[in-house]
Amino acid sequence: MLTQEKQAPALPETDTLLSGGQALLHALAEEGVDTIFGYPGGAIMPIYDALFDFPGNIQHVLVRHEQGGIHAGQGYARSSGKVGVVFATSGPGATNLITGLADALIDSTPLVCITGQVFAHLLGTDAFQEADVIGITTPVTKWNYQVTDATEIPEVLAKAFHIARTGRPGPVLIDITKNAQLQKFPFQGYKRCDHIRSYRPKPIVRPEYIAQAAELINSAQKPFVLWGQGVILGSAEQEFKAFLEKSGIPAAWTIMGAGALPSDHPQNVGMLGMHGNYGPNVMTNECDVLIAIGMRFDDRVTGRLDKYAKQAKIIHLDIDPAEIDKNVKTTVPVWGDCKETLPLLTQLVEAKQHTQWLAKFREFEQKEIDAVIREELFPASGEMTMGEVIQQLNELTKGEAIIVTDVGQHQMVACRYAKLNHTRSNITSGGLGTMGFALPAAIGAKFGALDRTVVAVIGDGGIQMTIQELGTIMQSGIDVKILILNNQFLGMVRQWQELFHERRYSFVDIQSPDYVQVAKGYGITGRKIDQREDLTGALQDMLAHPGSFLLEVMVTKENNVFPMVPQGCSVSEIRLK
């Protein structure tokens, strides 16, 4: 089932009578869709009926909750680079998508969600399972549209895919009333969309700004590159590497950008932000030219804005004009697709090596190793730490796996320490911070990259938010490695309560079920360990197991993630303890 080459069925001849549901599926096939994550219901039944014997090789993954469906769609999109497709029914089916839509919008993930809707003549009558889906989803979609007439379906779907995947990608939702799904109409073929007059996804690159940026970079003594997911979304990893290697500039990443440059690249100086590395945060306020590539200066990256890189000239490369000057005033804006702008910039920058400047980052790294990292990754005694689990995982995967993380302490630890050799290997909920993201996203990630090992690293809080998706794993037979780091707390909230609320641990002592038993109930092999000497063996078991495997690792309860830039502080006030 999983290894077949996907081929779109031949399009029906012009004027063939098709139902709206059939036309929709032909549109998906023409867009190269091979996987749909969905959940049927009353108002989307005609589409599911068409899917039942659709001639194409579109596989449908039955999820256990629509939120699981959309996170799976996100995971699929992030690992494959393609548009994730999600089906849900009207009313509660559609409202269950909201968290995923908001997540996909803030993390620029291309999705096309299809929701069923009540018959057009019932719109606005408080019909059964009717919700104002267009109204509700407007703030959390890049674009949405309600179809009430089947003849609109081909053109609207073509627009939906074009909008979802171009420019700054994002989620699109198409709400289709049941009558339109049933309605038969003479099919007029399918034409992919490549132009909408009011939509300019690809800005014209302005050479004068490239020249100004190059001039600044060439005259800089202490230039510093910050990159984000834009490099990955623009498929510009090679262009980015070429720029870095010619210019010799040290580079740090936001968590959404992790993996665009291999972890062990000599110019990769680590992670930015609240729980990022020591050097990159401190050096942000030391550099003379800051080159931001495909990132949006999120508050978790910048800390206090009025003390952020005030000494530096800022060059900002971004495809979204609304990001330029939004949080940080730019000296030179380079508006465009970084796949186009980076090579132009590389041509104009002088080949250099910033050896001394790079060495300063390494000095800070040494301080961080001494103060934090050694103890976290290689503790000599005591209970296990999250860091050493990730470290052991690195030893075994050699950085080849896709790491999907949930939200919280384990996320910060996994993103900080996971070794990533390849792009599209770090899948996490960065902007929205959606707990419960990892399990369904890992399922989707595996469907999007069947040849790769997918490890979902999840805390004991997040796993319980979407644990029902174990049923999706069971039924689809997909191979996902589930690594639960259990500290018996909602750890990140507890850390903040310890540091900023006088250790008043208000409702963070969360209890867990017996995960191994739960997994067993779903036919998934599991193991729980709490001793260091079992760690390597258990991880080996997990990775070697044919099919999904759940490994629960009991880690020390009250460990904190450091370094940390406390909220409201400048990045240079980063704390090592």
Next chain:
Amino acid sequence: MSEQAPIEKEEYNITVYTENHVGLLNRIAMIFTRRKINIDSLNTSPSEIEGIHRFNIVINETEEVVSKIARQIEKQVEVLKVYYNTNEDVIWQEMALYKVPTDIIAEKAKVERLLRENGARAVVIRKDYTVFETTGHREETDNLIKVLQPFGLIEFVRSARIAIIKGSDGFNRKLREFERDEPGQDAVENEFLNSRDKVFSM
């Protein structure tokens, strides 16, 4: 955020050229709602081009906030172009209607004079009431309320503001560029970059 003295807010006229699309009003309005910004006036109308709609939105904000909002609006798929201007840069008008008892007006010659002075004209004259209309700036329409209040103003309503940008040469040429797959430098929809001062000097 910064330690400098807060920059004064002022009235900005935001002009938005859009496709005619159900739900777009909501999509634009939510950009303000999300930032807890009150829309003082909102008008939608056709534009000089068939099929293209024009929104006139008035808010009271700082230039920095307005410029960011303008870009967020322009980012919406069905929005073609957004401009923002201070009151000095636009010709603007608002229309107001006033309902007053007819007998008082008929009796007092003074009222007739006041109405004339304020440029009001009668739209409907009935036995029991008369409806007057004026068009002008906010102060002018406001002023007539004060004038008519002592004479038993029954009802008052004012329309949204419409504004023409003094420096604009229309949207026709731009639209043709938008319609092309490969726009020429004329379209330069990244023209906001032009308004930056000499961006930096070495």
